[in-house]
Amino acid sequence: MSGIDYKAITLDGLWRNNQALVALLGLCPLLAVTNTLINGLGLGIATTLVLLLSNVSVSIIRNWVRTEIRLPVFVLIIASFVTAVELTMNAYFHGLYTVLGIFIPLIVTNCAIIGRAEAFASRNPVMASAVDALAMGIGFTAALVVLGALREFIGQGTLFDGAHLMFGESALNWTMHFGDNHEGILLAILPPGAFLGLGFLIAIKNVIDQRLPKKPAVKVTEAPATES
Amino acid sequence: MPKQMIKNYAPAFISAIILAAFAILGSSLVGFSYESTHEQILQNQRETLRRQINDVFPEAQHDNIVIDDVVSIKDDELGDDEVKVYRATLKQTPTGLIYSPVTADGYSGDILLTIAINENNQVTGVRVLQHKETPGLGDKIETRRSDWIKSFDGTSLTSPRSEKWAVKRDGGDFDQFTGATITPRAVVKAVKNTLQYHQLNKEKLHTMEPDS
Numbered sequence: 468m469s470g471i472d473y474k475a476i477t478l479d480g481l482w483r484n485n486q487a488l489v490a491l492l493g494l495c496p497l498l499a500v501t502n503t504l505i506n507g508l509g510l511g512i513a514t515t516l517v518l519l520l521s522n523v524s525v526s527i528i529r530n531w532v533r534t535e536i537r538l539p540v541f542v543l544i545i546a547s548f549v550t551a552v553e554l555t556m557n558a559y560f561h562g563l564y565t566v567l568g569i570f571i572p573l574i575v576t577n578c579a580i581i582g583r584a585e586a587f588a589s590r591n592p593v594m595a596s597a598v599d600a601l602a603m604g605i606g607f608t609a610a611l612v613v614l615g616a617l618r619e620f621i622g623q624g625t626l627f628d629g630a631h632l633m634f635g636e637s638a639l640n641w642t643m644h645f646g647d648n649h650e651g652i653l654l655a656i657l658p659p660g661a662f663l664g665l666g667f668l669i670a671i672k673n674v675i676d677q678r679l680p681k682k683p684a685v686k687v688t689e690a691p692a693t694e695s
Numbered sequence: 696m697p698k699q700m701i702k703n704y705a706p707a708f709i710s711a712i713i714l715a716a717f718a719i720l721g722s723s724l725v726g727f728s729y730e731s732t733h734e735q736i737l738q739n740q741r742e743t744l745r746r747q748i749n750d751v752f753p754e755a756q757h758d759n760i761v762i763d764d765v766v767s768i769k770d771d772e773l774g775d776d777e778v779k780v781y782r783a784t785l786k787q788t789p790t791g792l793i794y795s796p797v798t799a800d801g802y803s804g805d806i807l808l809t810i811a812i813n814e815n816n817q818v819t820g821v822r823v824l825q826h827k828e829t830p831g832l833g834d835k836i837e838t839r840r841s842d843w844i845k846s847f848d849g850t851s852l853t854s855p856r857s858e859k860w861a862v863k864r865d866g867g868d869f870d871q872f873t874g875a876t877i878t879p880r881a882v883v884k885a886v887k888n889t890l891q892y893h894q895l896n897k898e899k900l901h902t903m904e905p906d907s
Contacts (some may be wrong), residue, residue, distance in 0.1 A: 502830070536710045540717050547721035551728040558732035561739040622831070653831040 471595045480602025487610035487665075488672050492579035496570045497611060498661035502622070505629045507615025509563045510570055511608025513552055515601070518580050520548045522600035525588040541584045542575075549575045562632035579607060614664050620645065622655030748781060748793050751811035751820030756790045757783035766903045772892045774798060774885075780900055783811075789901045790814055794889050795824075800881035803827045806836070808885055812893045821847040821886055826878075833878035843870060843879065852890050860887040 486492045493514070500506045524544050532540050553571045556564045564571070574580065583603055588596040620626055624645050630638035654660045744762050752761070764782045773796045781793040791813040797805045804827035811819045821844050823836045835841040846869060852860075861867025862880050871879045 532713060533706070533710050536714050539714060543714075543717050543721045547724045550725045554728045554732040554736070558735035558739065561736075561743065565743075651831065656830045 471592070473595070473598055476595060476599050477602045480599060480604075481606040481609070485606040485610060485672070486579040486582075486603050487607050488669050490579065490582070492582055493577040493607065496573050496577060497614070498658065498665065500567060500570050501611055501615040501618055501661055501664070502656050503619040503628050504612055504616040504626055505633055506566060507611035508608065509560075509567050509633055511604070511611040513556065513567070513571060514574055514577060514580070515604025515608055517545065517548050517552055517574050518583060518604045519597060519600040521545045521580055521584055522588040522596040523593055525584040526591060526593045526596035529589045537589060538585070541581055541589075545580055545584070546575050560633065566629065566632060579603065610668065614661070614668060617664050618655045618660055622651045622653065622660060624651045747809055747822060747824065748811070751809050751822055752783055752791055752793055753819060756813070757785050759784045761793065765906050766900060767906055768900065770892060772888045782901060782905075789897070791819065792893060792897060792900055794893070796885055796889055798881050798885040800877070800884060801826060801828055802833050802875070802877045803829070806878075806881060806885070808882070810886055810889045812890060814897070815851070816890065816894050817849060817851045818847045818886065818890065820845075821882070823882070828878045829875065832872060832875040835872045835875070836878055836882055843872070844882070846870065847886055852887075852894060
């Protein structure tokens with residue numbers, strides 16, 4: 468396959484078609500866990516991992532699975548990988564698992580994952596699907612991290628709170644405190660704060676997009692490259 | 696005509712076989728991950744429990760494996776659910792009991808507690824394991840938010856006196872939080888109830904057959 472534009476795929480995932488800020492997919496975990504930066508990062512990494520595994524497997528089997536049963540097969544693949552990731556996290560990142568616990572199984576219902584399987588991986592070769600998964604995953608993670616940092620900073624006056632859950636005991640002193648105001652603005656931590664924060668992020672992205680020099684209309688890479 | 700029938704249904708059969716194959720593959724993956732992480736997960740849970748108990752009960756006052764010496768009890772005073780009680784002993788002599796009651800009196804949802812009481816009917820420590828109280832208000836019962844929960848250390852039914860076992864707004868000795876009275880009130884009540892239960896039942900609990 469020579470016609471694959473990896474640069475466009477990457478740019479789509481990270482920015483132009485960012486799953487959180489443009490496609491608005493996966494809002495349930497996005498809004499629920501982003502009360503701290505580390506929580507956002509943890510869920511982002513887990514989601515990226517599942518996305519990568521599912522995109523690669525879907526791409527490998529894309530020519531063997533009949534169209535009428537492709538969705539149940541995709542769901543099976545995604546659910547199996549999520550369970551495997553959940554068990555692995557419980558075993559090796561137990562602290563983080565106790566925080567994110569109930570949101571890990573919810574990755575199954577993250578539309579971004581089945582969305583990429585259906586829209587991209589089922590029509591494109593393995594390498595392109597892997598790149599797509601990584602770009603989409605990192606874009607999603609970035610949105611989670613920024614939103615988490617924003618809410619943690621405003622609501623709690625800290626950053627990197629709970630880093631030891633992810634990076635071990637040596638990270639206990641990573642937490643940054645800003646000012647003596649430990650109370651913070653409660654609204655940012657509560658669910659409405661998540662909606663407001665996400666709204667502001669989307670607005671900021673749109674402003675940046677408007678300021679950028681207009682390029683000739685970009686071709687969206689989601690159009691089937693190799694129809695099977 | 697059977698031949699025609701086979702022809703008509705063949706795609707459905709193939710689909711069914713493919714789907715079944717993926718179901719088998721998927722379950723194998725899940726089964727394999729379960730097998731390879733099961734031991735580690737159990738160990739993590741034990742380690743977490745051990746740390747929680749060491750937090751509330753001094754390590755010097757027991758030499759048994761507390762997390763393995765557990766009895767389950769059910770009593771109205773301790774809430775609607777079965778409560779696990781871990782028994783601490785030093786040289787075969789009982790030194791204390793660690794209760795894990797659940798209170799439903801909080802502002803939202805259950806509050807899971809660990810309450811350790813020694814043989815002199817004195818609280819050695821209380822911790823909140825899990826709760827859904829409002830962040831920023833009721834969550835000051837967590838040690839990472841404030842030291843409030845440590846105000847129970849060393850208390851008993853005689854110190855403060857029984858009628859002082861309440862938050863200050865209700866005329867008691869325990870602080871409430873700005874904007875949140877229900878949460879600390881629920882915790883105070885749960886600790887008091889557990890103390891009362893402990894005073895009456897500790898001998899019985901120490902002689903019960905342990906859960907296997």
